[in-house]
Amino acid sequence: xxxxxxxxxxxxxxxxxxxxxxxxxxxxxxxxxxxxxxxxxxxxxxxxxxxxxxxxxxxxxxxxxxxxxxxxxxxxxxxxxxxxxxxxxxxxxxxxxxxxxxxxxxxxxxxx
Amino acid sequence: xxxxxxxxxxxxxxxxxxxxxxxxxxxxxxxxxxxxxxxxxxxxxxxxxxxxxxxxxxxxxxxxxxxxxxxxxxxxxxxxxxxxxxxxxxxxxxxxxxxxxxxxxxxxxxxxx
Numbered sequence: 001x002x003x004x005x006x007x008x009x010x011x012x013x014x015x016x017x018x019x020x021x022x023x024x025x026x027x028x029x030x031x032x033x034x035x036x037x038x039x040x041x042x043x044x045x046x047x048x049x050x051x052x053x054x055x056x057x058x059x060x061x062x063x064x065x066x067x068x069x070x071x072x073x074x075x076x077x078x079x080x081x082x083x084x085x086x087x088x089x090x091x092x093x094x095x096x097x098x099x100x101x102x103x104x105x106x107x108x109x110x111x112x
Numbered sequence: 113x114x115x116x117x118x119x120x121x122x123x124x125x126x127x128x129x130x131x132x133x134x135x136x137x138x139x140x141x142x143x144x145x146x147x148x149x150x151x152x153x154x155x156x157x158x159x160x161x162x163x164x165x166x167x168x169x170x171x172x173x174x175x176x177x178x179x180x181x182x183x184x185x186x187x188x189x190x191x192x193x194x195x196x197x198x199x200x201x202x203x204x205x206x207x208x209x210x211x212x213x214x215x216x217x218x219x220x221x222x223x224x225x
Contacts (some may be wrong), residue, residue: 004155006176033212042217043201090155100146101213103155 002027006091006104013081014112021076021107023091031094032074033058033101034066036087043090049074081111114139118202118216125192125223135176135186135202135218143205145169145178145185146213150199159187159200192223 002024013019022109025032032050045058049068063085065077074093078085091104119134137145144163148156160169162178162185169176174189187200202216 040217043215045212048212092156100158100161101156103157105153105155 002102003064004091004093004102004104007088008107009105010108012110012112015082016080017080019078019109020110021078021089021091023074023076023104024072025074025091025093025102026072027093028071029093029102030071032063032068033092034074034076035090035092036060037090037106038087044075046089060075061076081109083111085109086111114143114204114214116202116204116214116216118200118219120217120219122220123219123220126215126220126225127194128191128221131187131189131192131201132187132194133200133221135185135216137183137185137189137202139204140207142178142180142201144175147174147176147185147187148201148203148215150201150218152198156201183219192221194223194225197221197223201207 004033007022030051034046035043037043044060045065046064047058049055052068052071055066092101094101116137118183135140142165142181146161147159149159150156158173159223162169165178165180167178199218201218203213206214
């Protein structure tokens with residue numbers, strides 16, 4: 001089954017404790033992206049990647065890092081989480097030349 | 113750059129009512145337009161799309177027509193069901209891109225039995 005998976009689905013952590021949210025897709029998509037979803041603000045893009053070893057900032061990259069060492073994986077790293085990063089996070093992927101994006105189920109992060 | 117504005121919710125309807133969620137866009141050229149849906153506890157999924165002016169996208173009883181004269185892509189359904197309760201997002205590609213999407217802020221629809 002074609003899908004985007006994210007782990008963990010739920011995470012409660014404390015300020016400053018490094019964490020990684022994993023994202024994996026099995027559709028051989030070149031393009032992958034991370035979004036955060038907040039009430040009243042909709043979806044905002046954090047980082048995206050055009051292909052292996054090619055990443056770029058989205059609209060709200062501060063406090064986040066990403067890497068793309070393999071085509072299927074695109075982890076989101078919070079080196080020193082803060083409470084304002086409490087949010088619902090989505091990973092998405094698509095073919096570069098096709099526009100439909102496939103979304104993961106989301107990761108709800110709470111930073112205390 | 114390209115942008116999209118959709119009506120703010122929440123929208124609450126009774127089952128079998130008619131639904132319209134307005135979406136207008138600002139864009140250079142005529143990019144593809146999309147509606148995504150987010151059911152409770154899930155990620156977004158593509159509901160329908162239109163790739164050129166005057167195209168009508170349709171899926172699951174929902175329809176939207178790409179109208180360049182009014183720069184609109186309103187989502188409609190003739191008879192909503194409780195299972196349609198979700199958040200709906202209008203989206204279009206950013207200028208110069210056919211893969212990076214800009215989303216509206218979402219419209220929460222609740223359908224009561």
